[in-house]
Amino acid sequence: MDYIDLDGKLIEETTGQDKLLTFLYTNAFGRMLLKPLVCPSISRLSGKLLDTELSSMLVNSFIKREHVDMTDYMPRKYTSFNDFFTRKVKDGARPVDEDEDALVSPCDCRASVYPILENSNFSIKHTEYTLRSLLHSKKLATRFQGGYLYVLRLTVTDYHRYIYAATGEQTKNYRIEGSFHTVNPIANDYLPIYKENTREYTLIKTKDMGSILQMEVGALLVGKIKNHKEKCHCEKGEEKGYFEYGGSTIIVITEPGVIAPSEALLNNTANDLETKVLQGQAIGYKEFIS
Numbered sequence: 001m002d003y004i005d006l007d008g009k010l011i012e013e014t015t016g017q018d019k020l021l022t023f024l025y026t027n028a029f030g031r032m033l034l035k036p037l038v039c040p041s042i043s044r045l046s047g048k049l050l051d052t053e054l055s056s057m058l059v060n061s062f063i064k065r066e067h068v069d070m071t072d073y074m075p076r077k078y079t080s081f082n083d084f085f086t087r088k089v090k091d092g093a094r095p096v097d098e099d100e101d102a103l104v105s106p107c108d109c110r111a112s113v114y115p116i117l118e119n120s121n122f123s124i125k126h127t128e129y130t131l132r133s134l135l136h137s138k139k140l141a142t143r144f145q146g147g148y149l150y151v152l153r154l155t156v157t158d159y160h161r162y163i164y165a166a167t168g169e170q171t172k173n174y175r176i177e178g179s180f181h182t183v184n185p186i187a188n189d190y191l192p193i194y195k196e197n198t199r200e201y202t203l204i205k206t207k208d209m210g211s212i213l214q215m216e217v218g219a220l221l222v223g224k225i226k227n228h229k230e231k232c233h234c235e236k237g238e239e240k241g242y243f244e245y246g247g248s249t250i251i252v253i254t255e256p257g258v259i260a261p262s263e264a265l266l267n268n269t270a271n272d273l274e275t276k277v278l279q280g281q282a283i284g285y286k287e288f289i290s
Contacts, residue, residue: 003110003274006264011276050245055081068157086242089159096163096237096280103259103284104236106214107162107250109152110274111283113261116147116253134251135201135213136176144213146256150265150283153274154248161242163279164234165214165252168206172231175200200225201251204234209286210255216241217249237280252283259284 004010049055058081063070072093078084097104105111116131131149132141154160164170176199201215216225225248227241234240261284268275277283 003276004268005276006262006281008264010273050081050085052080056084059084066157072159082244085160085245088161094159094279097282099282099285101209101286102282103209103212103252103254103286104163104165104280105152105277105283106165106240106252106279107152107154107160108158108279109154109250109277111153111265111277112151112269112274113265113283114149114151114269116145116149116256118145131253134215140213143211144253144255147254148259148261148284150252150254150261152250152252152277154243154250156245159279160244160248162216162240162250164204164236164238164240165283166204166206166209166212167236168204168212168234170229170232170234171203171205173200173202173227198225200227202227208258210258212255212259213251213253214240215251215253216243217251218243254284258287260287 056078059078062068062081062084072089073087074090076087078087094108130141131144132138135141198218199215201213204212204214206212216227218225224244225241226244228239262282265275265277265283
């Protein structure tokens with residue numbers, strides 16, 4: 001899949017994950033195999049297997065096959081595949097934009113951003129969704145109408161720990177149960193994945209950038225979305241949680257008139273290109289009304 005970085009460089013990349021998901025979602029036999037895989041019980045079982053010491057044998061072949069860049073991580077022995085998958089970067093490897101007016105990406109990702117239209121519909125890779133169906137809340141959907149929705153898609157090679165996108169007061173975590181479908185765009189032509197995936201969100205009530213909704217979306221073979229805290233004060237750049245194995249997505253939603261998305265991100269999305277962004281980089285800035 002093609003994407004572009006914040007400097008405008010176009011990158012062509014097809015991972016092993018992309019090839020597998022293309023088979024599962026576009027081939028009739030693949031879709032037969034997919035049906036049991038999206039059950040939460042199968043996802044939980046997969047998670048348990050990847051917690052075993054035996055699963056650590058998969059690490060080196062995975063790094064080689066997926067061309068994982070390990071330079072940002074401290075060399076160490078991993079006790080399981082999930083221990084490897086949830087590894088931490090070296091100190092300073094993901095600097096956080098210190099501008100008080102910056103909204104930052106909570107994760108390494110391929111990013112897109114969409115305006116939330118008057119009828120609260122938005123499009124992800126030619127598939128239409130409503131904010132109400134995503135949030136299971138008419139009240140919240142109305143509240144964020146006119147703002148922006150950021151889709152931050154992680155691949156299996158990305159860093160799978162995530163941070164808070166802004167400083168503020170966090171509400172409790174709201175969990176929406178569902179089946180686990182991949183968040184890879186190939187699935188969108190066949191299943192309304194963001195409406196079916198298990199997901200968890202919280203509201204961050206900021207001092208002067210309104211309330212920001214940050215949602216973690218589970219995916220194929222992801223048995224756990226692990227958030228560290230419930231209701232509390234949170235700081236931009238503070239670790240919020242992590243995903244265990246699988247491709248995953250974080251969604252950030254902002255209220256109208258408070259945060260303007262990065263121009264590069266807006267332009268790339270309009271041209272149907274995802275933008276490669278690292279955790280801590282700015283994806284939007286506070287709007288100033290003259």
